[in-house]
Amino acid sequence: MSLKAKLKEQQILAMRAKDKVRLGTIRMLLAAIKQIEIDNKVELIDDEVMAVVIKSVKQRKDSIAQFEKANRIDLADIEKAELEILQEFLPQALTSEEVKTLIKQAIASSGANGMQDMGKVMGLLKKDIQGRADMGEVSALVRASLA
Structure with missing residues (x-):
């Protein structure tokens, strides 16, 4: 449905x-x-x-x-x-550990080396995380991982 x-x-x-x-x-x-x-x-x-x-x-x-x-x-x-x-109409929220795992996978698959690659990583994450986690917090975690 x-x-x-x-x-x-x-x-x-x-x-x-x-x-x-x-x-x-x-x-x-x-x-x-x-x-x-x-x-x-x-x-x-x-x-x-x-x-x-x-x-x-x-x-x-x-x-x-x-x-x-x-x-x-x-x-x-x-x-x-x-x-x-x-x-109630949003998908089940991801735990912080699940978000961190997805971030690591996105960084590895995109081959990101630094902050200049943040857009690539966020692009990969958006389809998996959208609506299941706060994208502002995800962005901060990605920024911290790439720094």
């Missing part, structure tokens, strides 16, 4: 359960997906849908940080609830 089909199924289940927060979050996600499809005149595949989910998760995390900084705990709580729902 595609991720988009899974989202639509979860939307129906949320409607039946009368779960307004879950329904609203899934509708927001489906609307973002539909907007991209209309703008680009294409049907998104699972990887592209996953990118939309990742972007939404990142937006929620940024919003939570901003709301907490502004001492708006009520709005941060709403964002946290939406974040939990969005994270």
Whole structure:
């Protein structure tokens, strides 16, 4: 089952359960997906849908940080609830050891010698790690490994 089909199924289940927060979050996600499809005149595949989910998760995390900084705990709580729902659609997260192993493999297979080869390594890692680990942290680990 595609991720988009899974989202639509979860939307129906949320409607039946009368779960307004879950329904609203899934509708927001489906609307973002539909907007991209209309703008680009294409049907998104699972990887592209996953990118939309990742972007939404990142937006929620940024919003939570901003709301907490502004001492708006009520709005941060709403964002946290939406974040939990969005994270259900992400693949299982990698452990730090798994990430380090993948980084070592990518460095070995690309033949990277220093920081000038960081783009090659990140390119190899992106397809395996995208959505399963924070790419900012991965970038820092790659930078440390290549230095």
